[in-house]
Amino acid sequence: MQDFAKVAQSHPNKINLDESLYTSALKAIEECGAACTSCADACLSESNVQQLTKCIRLNLDCADICDATSRVLMRQTQPDMDVLRNQVETCMLACRSCGGECARHSHHEHCKACAASCQNCESECEDLLKAFPAKA
Amino acid sequence: MQDFAKVAQSHPNKINLDESLYTSALKAIEECGAACTSCADACLSESNVQQLTKCIRLNLDCADICDATSRVLMRQTQPDMDVLRNQVETCMLACRSCGGECARHSHHEHCKACAASCQNCESECEDLLKAFPAKA
Amino acid sequence: MQDFAKVAQSHPNKINLDESLYTSALKAIEECGAACTSCADACLSESNVQQLTKCIRLNLDCADICDATSRVLMRQTQPDMDVLRNQVETCMLACRSCGGECARHSHHEHCKACAASCQNCESECEDLLKAFPAKA
Amino acid sequence: MQDFAKVAQSHPNKINLDESLYTSALKAIEECGAACTSCADACLSESNVQQLTKCIRLNLDCADICDATSRVLMRQTQPDMDVLRNQVETCMLACRSCGGECARHSHHEHCKACAASCQNCESECEDLLKAFPAKA
Numbered sequence: 157m158q159d160f161a162k163v164a165q166s167h168p169n170k171i172n173l174d175e176s177l178y179t180s181a182l183k184a185i186e187e188c189g190a191a192c193t194s195c196a197d198a199c200l201s202e203s204n205v206q207q208l209t210k211c212i213r214l215n216l217d218c219a220d221i222c223d224a225t226s227r228v229l230m231r232q233t234q235p236d237m238d239v240l241r242n243q244v245e246t247c248m249l250a251c252r253s254c255g256g257e258c259a260r261h262s263h264h265e266h267c268k269a270c271a272a273s274c275q276n277c278e279s280e281c282e283d284l285l286k287a288f289p290a291k292a
Numbered sequence: 293m294q295d296f297a298k299v300a301q302s303h304p305n306k307i308n309l310d311e312s313l314y315t316s317a318l319k320a321i322e323e324c325g326a327a328c329t330s331c332a333d334a335c336l337s338e339s340n341v342q343q344l345t346k347c348i349r350l351n352l353d354c355a356d357i358c359d360a361t362s363r364v365l366m367r368q369t370q371p372d373m374d375v376l377r378n379q380v381e382t383c384m385l386a387c388r389s390c391g392g393e394c395a396r397h398s399h400h401e402h403c404k405a406c407a408a409s410c411q412n413c414e415s416e417c418e419d420l421l422k423a424f425p426a427k428a
Numbered sequence: 429m430q431d432f433a434k435v436a437q438s439h440p441n442k443i444n445l446d447e448s449l450y451t452s453a454l455k456a457i458e459e460c461g462a463a464c465t466s467c468a469d470a471c472l473s474e475s476n477v478q479q480l481t482k483c484i485r486l487n488l489d490c491a492d493i494c495d496a497t498s499r500v501l502m503r504q505t506q507p508d509m510d511v512l513r514n515q516v517e518t519c520m521l522a523c524r525s526c527g528g529e530c531a532r533h534s535h536h537e538h539c540k541a542c543a544a545s546c547q548n549c550e551s552e553c554e555d556l557l558k559a560f561p562a563k564a
Numbered sequence: 565m566q567d568f569a570k571v572a573q574s575h576p577n578k579i580n581l582d583e584s585l586y587t588s589a590l591k592a593i594e595e596c597g598a599a600c601t602s603c604a605d606a607c608l609s610e611s612n613v614q615q616l617t618k619c620i621r622l623n624l625d626c627a628d629i630c631d632a633t634s635r636v637l638m639r640q641t642q643p644d645m646d647v648l649r650n651q652v653e654t655c656m657l658a659c660r661s662c663g664g665e666c667a668r669h670s671h672h673e674h675c676k677a678c679a680a681s682c683q684n685c686e687s688e689c690e691d692l693l694k695a696f697p698a699k700a
Contacts, residue, residue: 159545160462166537167466169473186462190432190502194439196624197503200617201441209608210370216604216624217364217375223495224360228353230462231469234346236389239353239382246378253372265438273431295681296598302673303602305609322598326568326638330575332488333639336481337577345472352468352488359631366598367605401574409567482642489636489647496632500625506618508661511625514654518647525644 158183160230171232174287181244181284182226188251188277189222195258195270202264211257211267218254218274221247241288248281294319296366307368310423317380317420318362324387324413325358331394331406338400347393347403354390354410357383377424384417430455432502443504446559453516453556454498460523460549461494467530467542474536483529483539490526490546493519513560520553566591568638579640582695589652589692590634596659596685597630603666603678610672619665619675626662626682629655649696656689 161179171178196215199208225247229240255274261267297315307314332351335344361383365376391410397403433451443450468487471480497519501512527546533539569587579586604623607616633655637648663682669675 159459160466162541163463163466163538167470167473187431190458191435193499194432194435194502197505198439200620201505205613205617209613212608213367213369220360220363224356227356227465230466231349233349233469233473239386239389242382242385246382249378250375253375266435269434295595296602298677299599299602299674303606323567326594327571329635329638330568330571333641334575336484337641341478341481345477348472363601366602369605369609402571405570485639485641492632492635496628499628503621505621511658511661514657518650518654521650522647525647
């Protein structure tokens with residue numbers, strides 16, 4: 157089990173979301189943030205970096221958005237569910253955008269692996285959003 | 293002038309948003325992120341911290357969301373405007389939520405100042421959103 | 429295998445550090461950053477939050493420092509090894525400080541699990557530092 | 565006055581550092597983090613991006629390190645001064661490294677402005693470090 161899951165399971169005030177969907181989405185978001193930071197950097201070392209500038213830009217955005225989303229989603233104390241929902245939606249959009257661009261460069265193994273991570277994260281965010289309570 | 297504005301004005305590919313609204317929103321988001329980190333910490337030192345836990349939680353969320361929003365909004369290279377719009381909307385919501393809670397504790401000068409920073413940021417995000425192109 | 433490791437293995441310009449130590453340290457730093465964000469939040473929900481303010485503060489620092497360290501360490505393109513070494517040292521110190529404080533509250537299961545994560549990360553950083561080239 | 569300074573001045577437990585040096589360093593670190601995020605992105609849009617990959621990498625590191633440093637330094641509740649000192653030292657090194665590389669590309673106005681921001685931040689960190697208490 158991941159360290160954060162061990163910490164989270166003794167939280168005195170658990171968030172009102174299905175625990176399995178919640179943990180699985182958080183894992184995907186954490187993984188995707190790291191994959192995007194790493195892919196931006198791998199693209200920067202490619203000899204055709206000039207063709208990869210949009211990919212780098214979307215990787216940097218997706219990394220920043222995933223990292224912020226995982227932090228706000230990880231907090232279970234007295235959440236504002238409307239803020240969380242909107243942030244998870246933004247994360248889903250960022251993953252779709254970045255994953256689509258990475259897929260166009262799948263001859264680079266790092267872009268191919270990053271596209272898979274983005275697509276998994278997009279899908280996990282989508283599933284989690286269905287479990288959110290209706291808008292306030 | 294702020295350092296980022298000096299850097300941004302020689303960007304070879306400027307973002308397609310009104311420059312004055314854009315710079316002003318970025319300044320407000322940067323200021324609000326810092327104000328929220330500082331207010332969470334000031335609340336933590338208050339003798340009635342037990343009554344401030346929701347405020348701290350929303351401050352931490354607002355800080356993470358503002359900091360991520362300012363980074364993605366600051367990038368002007370080949371943006372995905374739908375991702376940016378959604379992130380700015382989330383920032384507006386986070387500021388509204390955090391500013392509302394801080395305002396309930398305005399007998400603490402730090403909460404009062406943080407509420408003002410959140411309200412300014414919310415309003416700047418709202419103005420900037422009106423300048424965004426229609427959804428793709 | 430983690431997503432970032434899949435991305436990193438096709439990086440065109442690998443960093444000059446033992447790959448097994450490097451990957452293992454990055455994993456520990458990522459896990460610890462998330463554990464600390466989660467523990468700060470769990471402490472905030474405890475009825476004795478007043479006794480946990482130092483723990484929350486050190487958790488927030490350790491989360492910010494781990495998250496920044498994992499990003500700079502993950503980049504393999506033309507690194508400044510002196511900057512990386514200093515950042516990894518700071519991460520080791522932050523984990524020691526936070527892990528020590530969490531260990532004092534190990535009757536809370538989340539503090540106990542977070543202390544273990546911090547101790548693992550401190551030890552991984554220490555091992556990685558031995559593999560760094562001598563100071564420039 | 566900046567918003568965070570307004571929040572910070574009513575903190576119930578002020579940090580044991582000269583207030584003027586402290587506020588001035590925090591301002592420089594915040595400005596430099598934003599300047600580096602912006603410069604990395606401006607470099608990415610340059611036609612000679614291939615010659616700017618080291619600059620982009622150091623900009624991204626410096627942005628992440630400044631942003632984490634400003635957060636941990638901004639917290640005044642029960643600090644671990646050894647962790648803070650080490651993080652401010654790392655920030656100083658990152659600014660020196662990034663500022664030096666940006667200065668090599670000062671024919672780009674954004675690199676010239678970013679180099680000035682880095683040099684100011686390096687100098688502010690150096691001054692603040694002299695005000696720190698002796699190592700524990």
